[in-house]
Amino acid sequence: MLTQAKDSIVQKDSSLPKVVNDSIGNVQNDSIPSIENDSIAPPPKKEAIQYIIEHSAKDYILEDLPNKKVNLYGEAHVVYGENDITAGKILIDYQTNTVQAKGIPDENGKYSQLPVFKTTGNETTQDSLIFNYKTKKAIIYGLETEQDGINTLGQKTKRVNDSTIFIRNIIFTTSDPRHPDYYLKTTKAKVVPGKKIITGPTNLVLADVPTPAIFPFAYFPLTKNRTSGIIFPTYGESFSQGFFLQNGGYYLALNDYFDLKLTADIYSNSSWGFNAASSYRVRYKFSGNFSFNYDNLISGIEGFSSYSVAKNFNLRWSHSQDSKASPSSRFSASVNLGSSQYFRQSVNESNNGLGLTNTLSSSVSYYKDFVGTPFNISLSANHRQNTNTQKVYLTLPSLQLNMDRQYPFAPKNGTKKNAFQKIGLTYSLKADNQVETTEDDFFSDRIFDNAKNGAQHNISMSTNMKLLKYFSLSPSMSYREVWYTDKIHKEYDSTSDQIVTDTISGFSSFRDYSASASVSTTIYGMFKFKNSNLKAIRHTMRPSVSYSYRPDFGFYYEQVQEDANATSFVTYSRFDNGIYGAPSRGVSNSLGFSLANTFEGKVANKDDLEGEDKKITILNSLNMSTSYNFTADSFKLSPVNLTAGTTLFKKMNLNFGASLDPYALVENSTTNNLERIDALSYKNGGPLFRMTRANFTTSYSFSSKDFQKKKEGDTSEDEEDSTAYDQELFGEDIRNTNDFSVDPEEESNEDEEKEENPNLPQYISSMPWNIRFSYSTNYSNSLGQDEITSSSLMFSGDVELSPGWKVGASSGYDFINKGFTYTSLRFSRDLRSWSMNFNWVPLGNYSSYYFFIGVKSSVLSDLKWDKRNVNRDF
Structure with missing residues (x-):
């Protein structure tokens, strides 16, 4: 340790900030009115230091x-209480109670x-600073910090x-x-750490170029907890409703478990909409979200024939229970109901593809397992809505009680040795x-007029x-009993x-x-080949023969005359309108037959000649089934049903x-x-079987x-060595980065930029695509139509043209109607901090x-611009 009476090094040491001549600003001429008299001045000497000043340095x-x-x-380091300063040079002045770094x-x-500078959970980096450790005040030059993104x-x-x-000249x-x-630039701002930032007039700067976007002020919340606040609307233009402000409103953070978002839409043609959305979550118990949307959409000009008003709504609710909340019971909900035209006409829903939806469905269910018993129960309410016919089908409620399989003749030790x-x-x-109604009667008192119910x-x-x-x-054996009300x-x-x-x-x-009774077995066949890459084929057959018998329940049927002379009668059952149907007429004495086939192969492994052969699937399934009813009056032999399916190259699925x-x-x-007549086709001069569909x-x-x-050591069987095909389709790799210039000077400039910012993405020139x-x-030929009823090709894909540039498309072609199906094109650009x-x-x-x-960060999510145009008629 060195001590001197008059140390000239200290007096001329460059570590002392030259406040008066500092190019960043002059402390004496600072314009912030709240601290015109600089608080760096030393306090009265009688005031004691609250903490011990700890300091260290690596060099001296x-x-x-x-x-x-x-x-x-x-590597100087000073600690005073909760204040921690590290820097290359630090001067501690005990006379002025300051630390200069x-x-x-x-x-x-x-x-x-x-x-x-670290203090109370905040950390900042700066060019230089002067800190008064008694008053906790500081002057900082070249501040750099990060709070909540x-x-x-x-x-x-x-x-x-x-x-x-308080900060001057800030971005x-x-x-x-x-x-x-990009950045937001302002001349003055006030920061309350962990709470908010408030600025004066602010300008949006893109790529160091100022834009005309100037805001009178800016407010940035910094709290880590959810807080209530204003939701700024999006603006744009719709073909039908004109200019609009959408989804503007207010967000309510009601508590830690529940929130509420209320927004509205306003259009220049007087259309409007209202939206309410909420989410809730209780840890280890349940979570869910709820939304309600209402639109009053006007199309055309009042007084003209094209004028119309559509009033649509949609209600969605999703609820799930944590499995840890109650292992023996659970409650869940998935609700989606509303106007049939909502997804087709709502401007808010125009880009999610739901306009093609023909069915809306909902389910709310509760399940309870009675622990210690073989019984469980479920109670549910279900909804199904056809948006084309506007028919609504409700099952409200639906009760299901089940008993797990019981073995009344099994020994107590649980080992079952024989059939008994x-x-x-x-x-x-x-x-x-069950209720069948229409959309118009859904909320009326007539909804349950035609309700049907029963128990089975x-x-x-x-x-x-x-x-x-x-x-x-x-x-x-099976027994069924049905109850109706x-x-x-x-x-x-005779009158009518x-x-x-x-x-x-x-x-x-x-x-x-x-x-009923069924007999089944499994048969294996093996075909081996010599001097071939295909070593063997294994054929697995699973034949099954079944017999079923059901007696005649015709005594539940009656006859009624349908003319005045009683020459013609109609047979009916008093249970015909029941939700579970009526008992069947006539004896069913049926013999069924089915055959399931699979074909597998074994081929030589080219990647490992001394290893095991590869197993491949040739046909996943080749199945057939039919039945013969001995007691039927006619058409005793049922049609033969065929299904087949396989996968080729682990990429192509085929099903027939x-x-x-x-x-x-x-x-x-x-x-x-x-x-169709009760005569076999081949006996009538036709083929053995007619393909009806x-x-x-x-x-x-x-x-x-x-x-x-394949990468070295990659043994995946899914990938193939097909680089030649890739180059044939998309060209050979000319360069290993996405640099299309040939100017060496530009190359060197890019290399320098990459050295300054190594986080810039490096990109292989082969374009990722899928x-x-x-x-x-x-095909249909049930009554000799011999026609293809539908034939369509669907296709979609994406390609990444360059880092961040992605283009996608999805479409299809209907060969029957000779036109394209729903077609959409997608373009996206990742602009690092923007999208x-x-x-x-x-x-x-x-x-x-x-x-x-818009900006990706949720903190500045309102910094965006969008525009939509929806060309549709109501």
């Missing part, structure tokens, strides 16, 4: 005892070890206390503060109240056993000469039962289905139409990854476009 510490100063050099310049004048750079800062900071940005894509001990018994009760009991018993070692026999009665009315149907209230019921009818078609001499679907997807070479295709077709999107639907009734550009 020089003390000037007569002048009560200490110089710290090289700055960085160390190198031979090129570039500073290192810039001061870092907002990077702040200020020229001159006055820290009044822990809760108030705010959420991008890289050293190379900002394996007999299992199940029981279920289902009760429903099901009891089944089954077992299984082995036959002749290789066969499995599974007999079963009304029944129908029909009688002939027609049958009149009456509904009679009161309890009614019926019972039916059946028995068909129905083959063994009976013939003949022309009716009266109507000249073809009719068929369908075929396929899908294929591939991407640029499929054409890339493409998806799907095709489907349906830009353009979605365009160029064709059809839902043609529209939507453009958006």
Whole structure:
């Protein structure tokens, strides 16, 4: 330690900030009125120091005892209570109670070890600072800090206390503060750490170019908790409603578990909308969200025929229960109901593709498992709505009681050794109240006028056993009992000469039962090949023969005459209008047959000649089924149903289905139409089976990854070495970065930029892309139509043209109607701290476009611009 009476080094040490000649600003001429008399002046001497000043330095510490100063050099560090300062140079002045810090310049004048100031959870970096450790006030030059995603750079800062900071010539940005894509620039601002930033007139600067966007003030909340506040609207233009302000309103942070957002839409043609949205969450218990939207949309000009007003609403609710809340019970909800035209006409919903939705559905359910018993119960309410017909179907409520399979003859130790001990018994009760109504009557008192209800009991018993070692026999029996609260009665009315149907209230019921048995086995076949890459094919067959018997329940049916002479009668059941139907007529004595096939192969492994062969799937399924009813009056043999499916190259899915009818078609001499007759087709001069219907679907997807070479050590079977195909489609790799210039000087400039900012994305010139295709077709020939009823090709894809640039499209072609299906084009640009999107639907009734550009950060999410145009008629 060195001590001197008059240390000239201290007096001329460059570590002392030259406040008067500082190019950033002059402390004496500072214009902030609240602290014109600089608070850095020393307090009365009688005031004691609250904390011990701790200091250290890596290179040296020089003390000037007569002048009560200490110089710290090289990774200097000072701690005073909660205040922590590190810098290249620090001067502690005990006479003025100040700490002065700055960085160390190198031979090129570039500073290192810039001061870092930490206090009460905040951290800032600056060029230099003067801090009074008694008053906690400070003057800071070249401030750089980050709070809640907002990077702040200020020229001159006055820290009044822990809760108030004034800054001059300041910029705010959420991008890289050293190379900002954009920033908000203002001459003065007040910062309350952890709470808010309030500025004076603010200008938006893009790529260092000032824009005409000048705001009279700016307010940035910094609180980490949710707070209530104003939601600024988005603005744009709609083809039908004109200019608009959308989704402007107020956000209410009601508590830690629940919030509410109220917004409104205003259009220049007097249309308007209201929206309410809420989310809630209680940790380890439940969470959900709720939204209600109402639109009053005007189209056309009043007084003209094209004028119309559409009043639509939509209600959505989603609720889920945490599995830890109650293992034996759960409550869930998924609700989506409203006007049928809401998604087709709402401007807010124009770009989410929901306008093509034909069905809205909802479900609210509660499930309870009675622990210690074999019973569980579920209670639900369901809703289904056809947006084309505006029909609404409700099941309100629906009750389901189930009993797990019980083995009444099993031994107590649980081991079931024979068929008798394996007999299992199940029981279920289902009760429903169903309503069919229209959208107009949904909220009226007529909604339950045509309600139907009932209850259904099901009891089944089954077992299984082995036959002749290789066969499995599974007999079963079932019993059903149905209860209704009304029944129908029909009688002939001679006055109107027609049958009149009456509904009679009161309890009614019926019972039916059946028995069945099935025998199944599995057969394996192996075909081996020599001197071939295909080593073997394994064929697995699973034949099954089943028999079922159901007696005749015709005693539940009655006859009523349909003419005055009683020469013609109609057979009906009093349960025909019941929600579970009526018991079946006639004896069913049916023998069923099915055969399931799979084909697998084994091929040589080219990647590992000495290793095991690869297993591949040739056909996932090739199945057929049919049945024969011995007691049917006609058409005893049912159609043969065929299904087949496989996957090629682990990319292409192929599925086929068909129905083959063994009976013939003949022309009716009266109507000249073809009719199905109870005669086998081949006996009538036709083929053995007639194909009455068929369908075929396929899908294929591939991407640029499929054409890339495997990385060293990558043993994935999904990827193929197909780089040549990639280059054939998209050209060879000319350069290894996305630099299309050939100017060496530009190359060197880019290299320097990358050295200054190593976080800039490096990009391989092969463009990432993916493409998806799907095709489907349906054929119908049930009555000799011999026509393809539908045939369409759907395709979509995305390609990344360059870092951040992504283009996508989805469309399709209908070969029957000879036109394109719903087509959309997508363009997106990642601008680092900004994002830009353009979605365009160029064709059809839902043609529209939507453009958006805005800041990614949620803190400045209102800094955006969007525009949409929806071209649709009501």
